[in-house]
Amino acid sequence: MPASDKPADEAETRPPRQRLSPDTRIPLILDAALVEFSARGYNATRIDDIAARAGLSKGGLYAHFSGKDKVFEALLKRSLVAPVLEIESLLAHSADMRTLIEHLVDILHAQLTNPAMRATARLLLSEGHRLPDVVALWRQNTLDAMHFQLGVLLRRCVTQGLCKDSTVVRHPWLILSPVAHTLIQQLAFGTLPPKELRQARDAHVDMLCELLLMT
Amino acid sequence: MPASDKPADEAETRPPRQRLSPDTRIPLILDAALVEFSARGYNATRIDDIAARAGLSKGGLYAHFSGKDKVFEALLKRSLVAPVLEIESLLAHSADMRTLIEHLVDILHAQLTNPAMRATARLLLSEGHRLPDVVALWRQNTLDAMHFQLGVLLRRCVTQGLCKDSTVVRHPWLILSPVAHTLIQQLAFGTLPPKELRQARDAHVDMLCELLLMT
């Protein structure tokens, strides 16, 4: 093996020096941080690991963030985008109530299979106490918003005579709770086999149908 | 301030040297470890902190455990005791189905308000990957066992004509899921106000009644 200027393809020994604008480098850093933090937790993650994965050195990283905690904060803040329920679209594209419920459950379960979302959830649970402000913000923007939207959607269905006025209409979080259960399983036991995920999804749908469908 | 032999009551400067048998010291160490680990996570917890809280020095702690990971392992193993559902007792002491559901939900929610259980759950989620064997054991002993018992209980109720044959009878985990949701909230946002806990409990009961009670 020639030890010349570019040992190259072995195990990238020195991708010379790549100069990127902050606008393109920072997302790379946050992507790397998400992987590293969620794999090892906050304390066990080394700045050098994040930097290496983002394609620069520690010193370079410090040009963009003043410390480890600032990286963490920026990471959580980036994931604050609320997954807005397309209420109108759901109502429009669902022939009947059962279809609507299936769409709804599928949207919720899609979040579970999204690795970035899972990683963020794990960080939120295990390291969230570091940044109570960010967590509170996340609660408002994501959780409360989703509860609210679910409530609006369901009350509209009731008004339109599409479904019964069940307990879950007044407590939309009950609709989310099976997803919470599955999330906990995934966090504690690792990724569940597709079969179990499908069973969970189907049981979830069935229960909601039982609760909401007109008899 | 006299720097004599016992500055005593200031900030306990030297509770001289207490010699305890392993049988009494080890539980103290595990109690301390639960507090420290769940407050700061595995990596951020120092051996000295655990030792200090347990009332001895680091060297003393190493007389009982050969390392930090062994303490952690012993801690999780200690909490493996399954909270067995008193099925017979539940059936005997419940006048009607609604009362039985209320008892059931109360048992589940009692776990949530138990600080030691919450701390263990947090550790299991955030640091469980360190000890996959212990986590798998916990799953068998606790989660699967509880699902099984719930299934037995509900099927018996159906057979005795006490309740409908709902989806949740075939998927008992759905009954647990609202508790999972509340658990996540507690872990992410800290202890919930009693009012919200009670609302969650009531909504849970109402939903189960809707699903199970004969019409």
Next chain:
DNA sequence: ACCGTTACCGACTAACTAGTCGTTAGTATA
């Protein structure tokens, strides 16, 4: 082609902590 800006490098330091080990001192038994 020159030049100023600034993203990036990497060796260094300062701080922290898991684990060690020779010593000390409670406690039980005689």
Next chain:
DNA sequence: TATACTAACGACTAGTTAGTCGGTAACGGT
């Protein structure tokens, strides 16, 4: 009380890592 046993001490070592800083090189503007 004398003695043996061992829980507990605490200073020390060795290894790790967050953050610093003087210098380097890529890029845009002229």
